[in-house]
């Protein structure tokens with residue numbers, strides 16, 4: 001697939017604010033600062049379609065983007081950001097559950113993890129949650145520009161093991177900086193959209 005058009009549709013904190021259910025959606029999940037918004041910009045070849053920030057907690061709502069006029073990529077707010085209050089973290093949980101468990105046109109969630117580290121307990125929990133809801137299967141290991149080939153290969157094995165990835169699960173190393181991993185990821189999205 002080639003992405004030829006992309007546009008921001010809307011930002012939602014609750015159900016009534018989502019766009020209609022007429023188009024398939026693929027969402028990006030992962031801890032704050034892992035590179036979700038950057039990956040969306042990379043795939044769409046846009047510098048600032050989604051807002052990126054070096055301080056975690058940039059994306060606080062669910063953001064919908066229309067791609068090629070035929071499907072949507074959904075940029076989710078990150079978890080694991082230490083500075084949020086308990087109330088904020090609870091409202092994050094409700095917002096995520098509402099979307100992830102009640103969205104009939106949601107095909108899959110791409111789980112992003114940092115390629116430099118062993119997935120955190122929250123990453124594992126998120127992936128298990130996605131698996132339970134039939135939304136798992138694609139993992140993107142971000143910021144792979146920061147690692148040597150050997151380190152990357154070692155860490156990809158560690159990520160597979162820690163997240164208990166199965167035979168059919170796909171893991172793709174991506175870098176927004178070096179622009180790697182996009183073709184593989186787009187091919188995956190093609191598969192999801194059954195083309």
Ligand SMILES: Nc1nc2c(ncn2[C@@H]2O[C@H](COP(=O)(O)OP(=O)(O)OP(=O)(O)O)[C@@H](O)[C@H]2O)c(=O)[nH]1
Nearest residue numbers: 033034035036037038053054057058059078175176
């Ligand atoms: N070196 C490197 N830095 C990256 C890469 N992707 C993202 N970053 C940097 O990581 C930081 C966070 O990126 P974002 O895309 O805003 O992360 P996010 O997951 O959307 O974060 P939240 O919106 O807070 O959940 C920014 O400073 C990016 O420039 C990458 O592939 N390589």
Ligand SMILES: [Mg+2]
Nearest residue numbers: 036037058059
């Ligand atoms: Mg973001």
